[in-house]
Amino acid sequence: MDHLYFFLTGLTLFFTFLIFATIFYFMIKYRRRSEQERPPATQQSLPLEISWIAIPSLICVFLFLWGASLFFAAARPPQGAMEIFVVGKQWMWHLQHPEGQREINQLHIPVDVPVRLTMTSEDVIHDFFVPAFRMKMDVLPGRYTSEWFQATKPGSYHLFCAQYCGTLHSGMTGTIEVMTPTDYAQWLRDNASTRSMAESGQELFTRLGCDTCHLADGSGAGPVLQGRFGKQVTLRDGQNLAMDEAYTRQAILDPASLPLPNYRPVMPTFRGQVSEEQILQLIAYIKSLGSGERTQVP
Amino acid sequence: MVTHDSGGHHHPPTSFIRKYIFSTDHKVIGLQYYFLALFSVFLGMALSMLMRIHLVWPSAKMPFTPGGQMTPEQYLALMTMHGSIMVFMVLTTAPQSGFGNYALPIQIGAEDMAFPVLNMLSFWTTLLSLIVLVSAFFVNGGAPISGWTAYPPLSALGQIAGPGQGAGQTLWVVGVAIFCIGSLLGALNFITTTVDLRAKGMTLGRMPLTVWAWLVTAILGLLAFGVLLAACLLLLLDRIAGTSFFIPGGLVVTDTPIVSHTGGSPLLWQHLFWFFGHPEVYIAILPGMGVASHVLSTFSRKPVFGYKAMVGALGAIGFLGFCVWGHHMFISGMSPYSAFAFSLLTMTIGVPSAIKTFNWLGTLWGGRIQFTTAMMFGLGFVSLFVTGGLSGLFLAQPSIDLYLHDTYFVVAHFHLIMGVAAIFGIFAATYFWFPKMFGRMLNETIGKVHFWFTFVGVYSIFMPMHFLGLAGHPRRYADTTGVNFLGPLHSVHYFITLAAMITISAQLIFLFNFFYSMKAGQKASENPWNATTLEWSIPSPPPFDNFAGRIPVVYRGPYEFSVPGATDDYIPQHLTPERVGKAH
Ligand code: HEC
Ligand code: HEM
Ligand SMILES: [Cu+2]
Ligand SMILES: [Cu+2]
Numbered sequence: 090m091d092h093l094y095f096f097l098t099g100l101t102l103f104f105t106f107l108i109f110a111t112i113f114y115f116m117i118k119y120r121r122r123s124e125q126e127r128p129p130a131t132q133q134s135l136p137l138e139i140s141w142i143a144i145p146s147l148i149c150v151f152l153f154l155w156g157a158s159l160f161f162a163a164a165r166p167p168q169g170a171m172e173i174f175v176v177g178k179q180w181m182w183h184l185q186h187p188e189g190q191r192e193i194n195q196l197h198i199p200v201d202v203p204v205r206l207t208m209t210s211e212d213v214i215h216d217f218f219v220p221a222f223r224m225k226m227d228v229l230p231g232r233y234t235s236e237w238f239q240a241t242k243p244g245s246y247h248l249f250c251a252q253y254c255g256t257l258h259s260g261m262t263g264t265i266e267v268m269t270p271t272d273y274a275q276w277l278r279d280n281a282s283t284r285s286m287a288e289s290g291q292e293l294f295t296r297l298g299c300d301t302c303h304l305a306d307g308s309g310a311g312p313v314l315q316g317r318f319g320k321q322v323t324l325r326d327g328q329n330l331a332m333d334e335a336y337t338r339q340a341i342l343d344p345a346s347l348p349l350p351n352y353r354p355v356m357p358t359f360r361g362q363v364s365e366e367q368i369l370q371l372i373a374y375i376k377s378l379g380s381g382e383r384t385q386v387p
Numbered sequence: 388m389v390t391h392d393s394g395g396h397h398h399p400p401t402s403f404i405r406k407y408i409f410s411t412d413h414k415v416i417g418l419q420y421y422f423l424a425l426f427s428v429f430l431g432m433a434l435s436m437l438m439r440i441h442l443v444w445p446s447a448k449m450p451f452t453p454g455g456q457m458t459p460e461q462y463l464a465l466m467t468m469h470g471s472i473m474v475f476m477v478l479t480t481a482p483q484s485g486f487g488n489y490a491l492p493i494q495i496g497a498e499d500m501a502f503p504v505l506n507m508l509s510f511w512t513t514l515l516s517l518i519v520l521v522s523a524f525f526v527n528g529g530a531p532i533s534g535w536t537a538y539p540p541l542s543a544l545g546q547i548a549g550p551g552q553g554a555g556q557t558l559w560v561v562g563v564a565i566f567c568i569g570s571l572l573g574a575l576n577f578i579t580t581t582v583d584l585r586a587k588g589m590t591l592g593r594m595p596l597t598v599w600a601w602l603v604t605a606i607l608g609l610l611a612f613g614v615l616l617a618a619c620l621l622l623l624l625d626r627i628a629g630t631s632f633f634i635p636g637g638l639v640v641t642d643t644p645i646v647s648h649t650g651g652s653p654l655l656w657q658h659l660f661w662f663f664g665h666p667e668v669y670i671a672i673l674p675g676m677g678v679a680s681h682v683l684s685t686f687s688r689k690p691v692f693g694y695k696a697m698v699g700a701l702g703a704i705g706f707l708g709f710c711v712w713g714h715h716m717f718i719s720g721m722s723p724y725s726a727f728a729f730s731l732l733t734m735t736i737g738v739p740s741a742i743k744t745f746n747w748l749g750t751l752w753g754g755r756i757q758f759t760t761a762m763m764f765g766l767g768f769v770s771l772f773v774t775g776g777l778s779g780l781f782l783a784q785p786s787i788d789l790y791l792h793d794t795y796f797v798v799a800h801f802h803l804i805m806g807v808a809a810i811f812g813i814f815a816a817t818y819f820w821f822p823k824m825f826g827r828m829l830n831e832t833i834g835k836v837h838f839w840f841t842f843v844g845v846y847s848i849f850m851p852m853h854f855l856g857l858a859g860h861p862r863r864y865a866d867t868t869g870v871n872f873l874g875p876l877h878s879v880h881y882f883i884t885l886a887a888m889i890t891i892s893a894q895l896i897f898l899f900n901f902f903y904s905m906k907a908g909q910k911a912s913e914n915p916w917n918a919t920t921l922e923w924s925i926p927s928p929p930p931f932d933n934f935a936g937r938i939p940v941v942y943r944g945p946y947e948f949s950v951p952g953a954t955d956d957y958i959p960q961h962l963t964p965e966r967v968g969k970a971h
Contacts, residue, residue, distance in 0.1 A: 149737055179640070230653065255548060
């Protein structure tokens, strides 16, 4: 991406120079020296016009193809990326590790490991921007966005909020601490949390009574969630959706909008009873059921 | 095409109020718009000066912050109002409604706009919207802080979202909605006038490029402002009637759950807003392109190079302008496939833009260039269009925009291409048409001093902002000193602020020239520039109904300069073929 950037810079300088030089050259060569002076009979040149239509068009197509391939790579996180969950609110960042560590305005990650962020906001729109990683993505209320990066050097990097979010927007900053794998392992141990995200989710699952309907053996009023995450779901109206984070979030907040065939729509909405962070924990728990086995409860 | 019958139904009004205040004369209305923009641009600049001072000396005492330094919300309110006033009240009014109103009817040989009363109404609607907008400063909580783009939920939630988000934000939404109405009325009038009121012989192919530009701009305005009006009304309903077009459910703002709203989409606003917002950039800049073509041709004493390509490019830019709004939303979580589409379409706009640039060079090529101040601002416009436009190529790349979006790079880009370029178009037009409007010449020497200060000044302000952006400096930061990452960039901010102070002060030179020349400038003849279009065939300033009842007939295209065999190096459009070559 930096190569594309430098190429564009070169191109820009070239054209700026070309055009400015031409302007100055024409300005001097063709300045009117006396009132009587007349320009020679006018030239209109079709080949010239065609060439300055065609050349920019070709450059444009070339740039597009190059940029598109880069962007596509940037949009697809690699398999097996480490997951971090982000909740933005006026004016701070809440970050959770799957292992349960929670941080505010600070994120510790290992070097050379792809990291995928799943992000949402509690209030207005924010944006997670780390200049050194060349990436930024809006963090919207009411939906999940994601981005990924892979740090290549240990160190401390700045985190900004780049989507204007109110009074203390400029104070919504933080740091990303990129650590060597051994340091990171040490950090995880030092900050070991009593419960992983999935375990917190499991606790919520019981506390909120989800387990009264979603039983593992299929005898409850709701569908079995074991082994379900990531699969295709067919709704009552025949629509096919993938059960991902956004789907799960919507199922918890607005179950009536996702009616399944063969089930009575009895699931109550949990809007207002769970925070965005808790929803992420529930999702982590449901994800952990993905293999179809129950999670390792301590 | 209907030719105007010149029966005696037009009588000049006699009372002062009918003549200068509630006038239906397009020339007076044009000037009213111009003065509205002039007031607004100085207000907007004053606000930006306060912002620049705060960024460099955060603890400086300001006149309106009794007892202390500027708070972040005051900075953000200034920023919001600066942007809104500049975009709506300056860039949308002066180039189109100001000069368009003044010159378009004369250039096509009409006595007035098609709907003179409607025209008056658009001006008063616009003035009302300015008053409503500015009054936001004086209500409880102050002016809104959500930027000129007013993204919900921040702009939709009311007082709870921050100071200024209560009454101030409501006034902002109402003011902008009223502005949309004024602009819609104006756009209708422009289109009808151009289609219906052209003089005999003024075929489409003989219209000056200024008229083409105003026409395309009016069409853009008609489509874009309708959408913004709808968006503003929806936002207003969200704010005062409890609807949820833009507010998703389940929000918790400063620890208070928002239970009254569910199910809205904040992205809907972004789509609506940018569907207006991108064409708005062209609404600001197209009239400037028309003026640049016109002025470059006149002062190179040469026809416009590639007239048809120029018209085609105007149309293409106008059309493509509606297909690219998504490039403002690359980082809002859109699918990569739509990002590709928007990226390709955006780069496609580069092609008609390149056509225009090269045709401007072609116009200069082999000409006999007269360096009037108008010409210099015309050339300045071309230069800004190039520098501002090329940085757009960077932002059109989603992968690069991921980095640059919402940084100072964008601030630099849009100030150059839309802000300052359009302002240069306004200046070129002012220096060009001032003799016609007031019957006196602007002082050329002072004009050139003004040009050089402004030209060097704006580049010194906005070029360094590219580097801030490349260094990762986000925009809309009220406080740059508290963040240590930004520390090394402080000297750049310092330089920008100094440059801004000098540039803004230099505008007083213009103000002086303007009012001094209006009173005491050298008397202007009918056609001081030896130009060809119809406005130069009538006295300066023109009489009430422009042509004193004798509507001209047009015999040729608008840019007949240096035609071989003719005695003069220009042939006015209204000259009968028999008189060509004789003295006139
Ligand atoms: C009263 C019984 C009941 C309770 C309690 C309940 N659910 Fe459900 N759940 C359902 C039913 C029934 C469905 C099927 C959707 C429908 O048709 O409305 C469902 C669907 C879902 C789905 C979508 C599954 C799919 O495959 O589409 C998820 C995820 C889910 N529930 C999670 C939860 C969570 C988390 C809780 C606790 C916070 C919970 N449910 C509590 C009955 C319940
Ligand atoms: C006198 C020269 C000018 C100076 C010094 C100046 C300065 C500034 C500054 C400091 C900002 C805030 C940047 C930030 O905090 O992110 C800003 C924003 C802005 N300016 Fe200017 N400006 C000038 C002229 C103009 C003009 C002519 C326009 C017309 C288009 C304009 C339109 C805007 C807009 C639309 C914004 C964005 C506001 C927002 O973020 O909501 N400015 N300007
Ligand atoms: Cu923010
Ligand atoms: Cu745009």
